[in-house]
Amino acid sequence: MVGRYARVVVKLSGEALAGRSGWGTDPASLAQLADELLSVHALGVELAVVIGGGNYFRGRMADGWGIGRAEADNIGMLGTLMNALMLRGVLTARCDSDIRVMTAVPIQSVAEPFIRLRADSHLRRKLIVLLAGGIGQPYVTTDYPAVQRALELEADALLVAKRGVDGVYDRDPNLDQDAKRFTTLTYTEALAAGVKVMDQSAFVLANEQGLLMHVFDVAAVGAMSAICQGEDIGTRITP
Numbered sequence: 001m002v003g004r005y006a007r008v009v010v011k012l013s014g015e016a017l018a019g020r021s022g023w024g025t026d027p028a029s030l031a032q033l034a035d036e037l038l039s040v041h042a043l044g045v046e047l048a049v050v051i052g053g054g055n056y057f058r059g060r061m062a063d064g065w066g067i068g069r070a071e072a073d074n075i076g077m078l079g080t081l082m083n084a085l086m087l088r089g090v091l092t093a094r095c096d097s098d099i100r101v102m103t104a105v106p107i108q109s110v111a112e113p114f115i116r117l118r119a120d121s122h123l124r125r126k127l128i129v130l131l132a133g134g135i136g137q138p139y140v141t142t143d144y145p146a147v148q149r150a151l152e153l154e155a156d157a158l159l160v161a162k163r164g165v166d167g168v169y170d171r172d173p174n175l176d177q178d179a180k181r182f183t184t185l186t187y188t189e190a191l192a193a194g195v196k197v198m199d200q201s202a203f204v205l206a207n208e209q210g211l212l213m214h215v216f217d218v219a220a221v222g223a224m225s226a227i228c229q230g231e232d233i234g235t236r237i238t239p
Helices: 014-021 027-042 059-065 069-094 116-124 143-152 187-193 200-209 223-228
Strands: 007-012 046-051 099-103 128-132 157-162 184-186 213-217 235-238
Touching (some): 007 143, 014 027, 014 069, 046 116, 069 099, 069 128, 099 116, 187 235
Parallel strands (some): 099 128
16 A cells, blocks of 8 residues: 555535536546546555435425425435446456445346445445435435534545546635635534535535545546545645
């Protein structure tokens, strides 16, 4: 193993798989993500990936469709599984490693159910594990499950790959060109500032349980492996 981390969980938003369109899946984006993940795996780092589904459906879209939030979240969870299966296909085509999809929403014909000890065993055997379905419950985005899975699997760090954002800022950099990017930040500071890069519930859990987090731009080539090797790219958030 090269670098500071032996095991990491990567959080990918659904939009990261969609490319510039923000909708569906983009072959070029999928290929780039696969290469980034494989570069981490090549270091000998044990790797799990939590995948969102916002490129297909989000719970907050419920009102516009005239359906309930719980139903909308269930649709979104299925979107995460679609993304995981797509990413597994791309990864499998690019490497000889075994890729497993595990889901909190049981669909036995296409994925394994998430069982913590089984996931831990897969990681110890150097399999790449793709985690779909959030935690299997509505009213929760994939931010909170990403922290939860990182804690359950005793990861050294959670790597949060954001689309169009290269870290945490004191103001929205898309609206204010003078916005300042933080190199390091504590969860207490992030909560006090009302940082929107992740759900506050995810920050609270990470802070309580002492999880280290890196927030960086998913489009930054080499960022994932560089972080695992000791570079502080983007923003490092600490308890």
